Amino acid sequence: MSDPDKPPSLEDLEGRLRQARGKRDDGTSRGQAERRLTEGKSSLGLAWQLGVEMITAVAVCTVGGWWLDRWLGTRPWIMVALFLLGVSAGTLNAYRLAMRFGREAQEPPEGDEDR
Amino acid sequence: MGQTNPLEQFEIRRLIDLKIGGIDASFTNSSLFMVLIIVLTTVFVLYAMRKRAMVPGRFQLMAELTYEFIAGMVRDNVGKEGMPYFPFVFTLFMFILFANLLGMVPYSFTVTSHIIVTFALAIVVCVGVTVIGFMRHGLKFLGLFAPAGVPLVLLIILVPIEIISYVVRPCSLSIRLFANMMAGHTLMKVFASFVISLGLLAGWVPILLISALNGLEVGIAMLQAYVFVILTCLYLNDGVHMHH
Structure with missing residues (x-):
């Protein structure tokens, strides 16, 4: 590096590459691009993901329950039960997603104030 | 010509009629764009990597950045054990990214604005993860549904x-992508029809809005490809490591 005219030898480069790879595989250095993306992702975007997660679970369960009820003639009990389970499942999924992204945002020391 | 239907852009048209055993397997505009996406992705990567230069040019840099980005994502979220599945994740990312971006070209067709397409992608991911889970852990994989240390009543x-x-999961994965793409494209079309109905005097305002919206849509196109793939990685992590 000190002599700009002379390129570093290939052995030197190889060594540095190996070092970088070793560090990468330990998981100590995270992909820079990804960190930027998770940080840059607006809170609005995250809110969208969570909303979709919750609504889908409730909708799928309710429609599935309604259909099962019609098939078995037990209206409205399966639908009610599945609706409640759907709400819980949706909340659980949203919670897990939020924790996941929260953890990712927390890892770099500076990016923890925005949510 | 004044008021066009904003949903018209999602219409499926048969290009070549084809019936296999009573199933309508016609070659539609959707299929045409899927073929186009695959061809474009392949051409992009092959063209970018044709020189394999030590100091990459513009295209090579783009291809390498995407590759490194996805490789890093799989490594961070699934770990080293996830690397065998990297080719699949990379293909998935490129397909969705190109589908979303190609949909931004005027007069083109957005494949990912149809829920059946996104659902097919999502169900492949989820069934695949389940199969991987059972292959790696056997019946112990069912333990994913019963967290340890929880009382029986609970x-x-x-x-x-x-x-x-x-x-x-496959539902939320597919609905997210489909809803984002469809909502954005419908909104653009609605604003575009305002241009015509407002005429020469006030028609410029929606044009400004559309320009801004266009930038946002390109951002969403990339973000949604990213979100789909990172969720795939998270699910893959469940299958490989069996913890949330």
Whole structure:
């Protein structure tokens, strides 16, 4: 590096590459691009993901329950039960997603104030 | 010509009629764009990497950045054990990214604005993850639905909730992508029809809005490809390591 005219030898480069790879595989250095993306992702975007997660679970369960009820003639009990389970499942999924992204945002020391 | 239907852009048209055993397998505009996406992705990567230069040019840099980005994502979220599945994740990312971006070209067709397409992608991911889970852990994979250290009474409620939250995944994965793409394109078309109805005097305002919206849409196109793939990685992590 000190002599700009002379390129570093290939052995030197190889060594540095190996070092970088070793560090990468330990998981100590995270992909820079990804960190930027998770940080840059607006809170609005995250809110969208969570909303979709919750609504889908409730909708799928309710429609599935309604259909099962019609098939078995037990209206409205399966639908009610599945609706409640759907709400819980949706909340659980949203919670897990939020924790996941929260953890990712927390890892770099500076990016923890925005949510 | 004044008021066009904003949903017209999502219409499926048959280009070549084809019936296989009573199933309508016609070659539609959707299929045409999927073929186009695959060809474009392949051409892009092959063209970018044709020189394999030590100091990359513009295209090579783009291809290498995407590759490194996805490789890093799989490594960070699934670990080294996830690398065998990297080719699949990379292909998935490129397909969705090109589908979303190609949809931004005027007069083109957005493949990912149809829920059946996104659902097919999502169900492949989720069934694949389940198969991987059972292959790696055997019947112990069912332990994913029963967290350790929970009293029996709670398990009666918790197990159905866990199962539902697992089953619902392909739905939320596909609805997210489909809804984002469809909502954005419909909104653009609605604004575009305002241009015509407002005429020469006030028609310029929606044009400004459309320009801004266009930038946002390109951002969403990339973000949604990213979100789809990172969720795939998270699910893959469940299958490989069996913890949330």
